[in-house]
Amino acid sequence: MAGRRRKNAGADSAGGPAEGAAEAVLPADLELQDLYGAFAAHGLDDDDLDDSAVLVPPVRLPSEDELAAQAKAVPMLGYALQLARWTAPHRPVDELGDLTGPDRAPAARLLGLAPEEGEAPEEAVVEAMRAWSLACDLDLIEIGTTAAGEHVAIPGPDLEPAEQGDAETVLELWLTAAGIVRELAVEADSLPDEAEGEGPEDGEEDEERLAEVEEAREAAAELLDEALQVLYETTAFAEPGTETVPLGVLAALLVVPEGEEPSEELLGDITDVMVTLDPMLGDLAELGLLDYRPIDPELFDEEEGEAPAEAALGEEPLDEEESARFGLVRLTPLGQYGIRQWLLEDGYDAPLVGELAxxxxxxxxxxxxxxxxxxxxxxxxxxxxxxxxxxxxxxxxxxxxxxxxxxxxxxxxxxxxxxxxxxxxxxxxxxxxxxxxxxxxxxxxxxxxxxxxxxxxxxxxxxxxxxxxxxxxxxxxxxxxxxxxxxxxxxxxxxxxxxxxxxxxxxxxxxxxxxxxxxxxxxxxxxxxxxxxxxxxxxxxxx
Known part of the structure; x- marks a missing residue:
């Protein structure tokens, strides 16, 4: 997970966040010299500290048992566990490891996505197949071949401990699932706008198109990483009950340079970031990493309305319901756990409150x-x-x-x-x-x-x-x-x-x-x- 790099108005800037954004100064916003310069005179030279270090604030997390219970309550992970149990002792699949046609509607009914009687709606079947794919990615379902050459699915070794609530197993499964969804969210956002089937005319154009897709993917991944780390920081400093962040404020923290107010041009950039983050945050909410209320699509259908960022961050305060139409996001304890694990995996110091005690x-x-x-x-x-x-x-x-x-x-x-x-x-x-x-x-x-x-x-x-x-x-x-x-x-x-x-x-x-x-x-x-x-x-x- 890339470390957050807040925009700066200049090398000497010491201003706070954009107007309308969170007022607290975060550790990552301060220069190491400002924080620890007094130590140098007595051998505590901050030259030993990495100037590019990202200072991640400590967070307080529930116990692993509580986090595991929250993870098991996430519908998508619950669906994956149900489908894995459903394969016992084995269930036929096609050569790609997907459910065969006759089993798809029953899978949707098993998960409660389709009524017991009648034809299963297409969206219910699609959702069941997504859960099946996740279960396979998590190795809750393993694909093999019988002596007769038939492709079959069987429960994986992690199913039983996960069903019994083993915290380590459940959290490892959830974290893997969250990583998969995070990657898929980025991939979906970076797909080109051209309709499928409109392929390139030659190899050189194909390479250019692939390069554009890769560049878009990297940009989307960096934006999502920075947004998640801002949420992690603001949640760490928030008073209980105030962890919810308007999407416009989150986007402003990512776009507006330190010490500046949003200009008309920056308001357009903030709107672009809001629109880019909206589907990605929605995908992460499916895994319980976030509580998210997406942007009301009707806002874009209103012919003479302000841009979302201009309306969300404007001088006129919005009432609670109107503000919510522009998107609201809250990092859950499970989300804090997941982001902290990603930070630790990337070598960042991400302490817990009470570790030193x-x-x-x-x-x-x-x-x-x-x-x-x-x-x-x-x-x-x-x-x-x-x-x-x-x-x-x-x-x-x-x-x-x-x-x-x-x-x-x-x-x-x-x-x-x-x-x-x-x-x-x-x-x-x-x-x-x-x-x-x-x-x-x-x-x-x-x-x-x-x-x-x-x-x-x-x-x-x-x-x-x-x-x-x-x-x-x-x-x-x-x-x-x-x-x-x-x-x-x-x-x-x-x-x-x-x-x-x-x-x-x-x-x-x-x-x-x-x-x-x-x-x-x-x-x-x-x-x-x-x-x-x-x-x-x-x-x-x-x-």
Whole structure:
């Protein structure tokens, strides 16, 4: 599955998505330098990271048993299982492995696609034959030849475990089926418009026509891949119940360059993308990968109406029913599972929420710090949930110690986790009040939970904690100037900044100079900024 590449207005563009599109900034929209640039000064050089990396956000999936149950409930897969069972002990087929004429209508009736009495409708037979073809592609049905030379179909070895609900077997079958349907959807979209039978006049024209078809197939496959990854990202960040995306918004995210509004020309491109995606998304919906309401075909029959994109993304808001006519798509949990598997197969890092919470506290904090795509609060919450509060707090505090480049961020994450545990963590926090690395932070946390008799820190501990806390923010924000400027205004600088920074540059902390340089660069008070820069120079010289 190709990694998503969002369009950019220019090399320096930092704008958000098109108006009317999702407002959240996705990890894949950010430059690695913007995310992790602050690490480089301390050996965490982002040159080691792949500049072309696609940062896939973590998702939360149901258990494999739940996913398997959803997969078995997909009608097309259910039909394939029924037909495979129907072949037992064997059933005659033609030389191509298809059902013979006399068995086609009974197959449609078996699946409930045709009435028990009377002639089976042609569309019901076609649907049954599609299910038969899928069952053969999945090896739920195997084709062989008897000693007498007759072609017969028999159940494949995966049928019984799939019928019994073996999650691994069912999900493997569903994923294979989804891949087949995905390929067929792309192939159908890339077929030429010429009617069948109008063949080329010579070999050279034949080659050109094949090249055009292949180019169209590649373009359709790339568009579908990008659309699926956008859906994967937006679903990962969506609040429960808000995962449905209007088709026009999805198309705009794929077409409109960052920071631009849709122009008249782009609205035409968005309409083209909507029309291209419409049948492909409908095909994927058959396998339960999506919930999809297609574009109302009557929209194209209205003589004096706006183009679908112009109407769907226009300034005038549409009511819910009118908006739905332009297409609505929602990625299902089964769809999230499938896209994640495709991403993993192609070598992308596609984490699950809670993966980092499987080990001890050291693994947890280190993993969050080192991960390029993680939701820290979700991982911390998954780890603390169900653990004995005091023991969990002790383990977190122990894991937060250190002087390495990530240590300030570990201590910040530790305090965040203590907040999730709540006042029950107080005994463990009081045990480290005199720890030079942890004492200042736990005092602040104890005060925040209204603990009684919290002693004030010594001056040296207070200054060290200031540097450590600000260093954590440098790492956490990736050097974002706006966010850091807000934090800098809260520094306890007195009316005599020379005296304050005269103390601060002497603090023995790996990030002292970095913190002072940030203050010197971003503080709005020129006197304070000047003293901070002087102090940063002294800290560097001392180092």
């Amino acid at each position: 499987q080990g001890d506290a050291a693994d947890l904090l280190r993993g969050i710090c080192e991960a390029t795509n993680v939701l820290p609060e979700q991982e911390l919450l998954a780890w603390v949930t169900g653990r004995e509060p005091v023991a969990a707090a002790r383990e977190l505090l122990e894991a937060a110690r250190g002087h390495d480049a990530y240590a300030p961020m570990r201590r910040m994450l530790c305090q965040l986790a203590l907040g999730m545990i709540g006042p029950e963590a107080e005994p463990a926090a009081r045990e480290v009040l005199d720890d030079p690395e942890l004492g200042g932070g736990v005092r602040a946390w104890l005060t925040s939970v209204d603990a009684a008799d919290v002693p004030a820190p010594e001056r040296s501990m207070a200054l060290w904690t200031v540097v450590d806390t600000f260093a954590a923010q440098l790492l956490d924000t990736g050097g974002d100037a706006e966010l850091l400027r807000e934090l800098i205004t809260g520094l306890p600088v007195t009316d005599n900044p020379a005296s304050y920074f005269g103390e601060l540059w002497r603090v023995d902390h790996p990030y002292t100079a970095d913190v002072l340089e940030a203050v010197g660069e971003l503080h709005l008070d020129r006197t304070v900024a000047k003293e901070a820069r002087k102090a940063a120079f002294k800290a560097r010289s001392k180092g």
